[in-house]
Amino acid sequence: MIVSGVSPDCGRLELIAYGARKIGEKKFPVVDLFAELEVEFEPAENGLSKLREAELLTSFAAVAEDLAIFRLAGKIGTFILKNSAPELPMALSYDALRNVLGNLALRAAGEESVWPPEAAGVVIKLVFLQENGLLPEFDRPEAGALFDAIAEAGIEGTPLPDYPAEYWTRLGAYLNTLLPQ
Numbered sequence: 476m477i478v479s480g481v482s483p484d485c486g487r488l489e490l491i492a493y494g495a496r497k498i499g500e501k502k503f504p505v506v507d508l509f510a511e512l513e514v515e516f517e518p519a520e521n522g523l524s525k526l527r528e529a530e531l532l533t534s535f536a537a538v539a540e541d542l543a544i545f546r547l548a549g550k551i552g553t554f555i556l557k558n559s560a561p562e563l564p565m566a567l568s569y570d571a572l573r574n575v576l577g578n579l580a581l582r583a584a585g586e587e588s589v590w591p592p593e594a595a596g597v598v599i600k601l602v603f604l605q606e607n608g609l610l611p612e613f614d615r616p617e618a619g620a621l622f623d624a625i626a627e628a629g630i631e632g633t634p635l636p637d638y639p640a641e642y643w644t645r646l647g648a649y650l651n652t653l654l655p656q
Contacts, residue, residue: 476492476506478506481555481556481568481569481572482569483564484566485561485562486559486561486563487560488524489523489561490514490526505529505534506529508539508552509536509538509539509548509580510533510534510535511531511533512530514528533573533577535577535579536580537580537581540584540585550596551576554600555599558603558655565606567605567606567630568602568606570602570629570632571598571599571603571626572599574598575595579592589635593640594638594643597647598625598628599629600650600654601626601629601650602626609655610622610653
């Protein structure tokens with residue numbers, strides 16, 4: 476079994492669990508989509524590192540209960556994996572990802588979440604851009620303050636400014652223009 480994910484300290488991780496097909500749930504019962512794990516692995520000089528142990532910290536499996544949210548979580552996960560690199564720490568993006576997935580899981584389960592689903596992609600993109608120094612300097616200080624407030628809410632898991640879904644969609648489109656191609 477091959478496991479791909481991200482770590483706040485190590486960036487993107489690509490691990491292989493030898494024999495997982497035979498032992499499956501006995502040894503690696505927690506390895507699943509949208510789960511926060513604590514892993515122990517043996518670094519490899521070339522290729523995939525060897526997964527030794529995995530312990531579930533948080534499950535975001537509830538995202539699968541709503542197809543639209545599941546697809547959104549998949550897009551966000553793909554974005555993070557494509558825009559991360561091995562041995563490149565990403566502590567802020569990791570925290571934002573954990574909070575975004577937590578909010579999406581709550582929403583999919585029919586519970587109250589801190590943010591609307593439309594804001595999830597904006598939070599991830601904005602924190603990623605900020606963490607990597609890719610945000611431009613703003614002519615208007617209030618624009619910079621708004622972006623800082625959104626990023627902080629994403630990292631801390633606190634409420635976002637209250638804007639309609641259309642605003643989050645437009646802001647997400649703007650952030651797309653700032654992303655590396």
